[in-house]
Amino acid sequence: MNNIKEIRAVDSLERFHFIPEWAKKKRMKQADIVRSTGADKGVVSRWFNEGVVPKDEYLVKLAVIFGTDISGLFRHPDEERIAQLLRGRSAAERQKAIEMLELLFKDNDPAGVQNLNQRAVSR
Known part of the structure; x- marks a missing residue:
């Protein structure tokens, strides 16, 4: 039940994907996405x-264009980068990374770091 706050936070968003953020990170405009995907410009506009x-x-x-998998499109590109770094690591390596992040952010956002820790352990 700890993830209910996360679910409600997502429900309040206007969109569930991060396609505009991925495009910005890759320095792509909507017209580039239209050309790359073959989608109609009106369709791409609605995505954005x-x-x-x-x-x-x-x-x-889109996942191929942005160099991620489909689930990555539903995470901010920066969060996806962290997920890629942790993917395939042992539990001990993930725990070490979590401890380093906790040290780095201990004064900034203890609740957020605790949430990160819970997510990483559950993977």
Whole structure:
């Protein structure tokens, strides 16, 4: 039940994906996405401006374009980078990384670090 706050926080967002953030990180404009995916410009505009979730065929193309997997499109690119660094690591390595992050952020956001710790342990 600890993740209820997270779920409600997500429910309050206007969109569930981070396609605009991925595009910005890759220095791509909507027109670049239109050309790369073959999607109509109105469809791409709705992804960016209305939070519409792309159809599966476009999710696959977007993941390839941005160099992530489909689930990465639903995480901020910076969070995905951290997830990529932890992927495939042993439990001991993940715990060491968590401890280092806790030291780094101990004065800034204890609740956020605790939440990060819970997520990493559950993987």
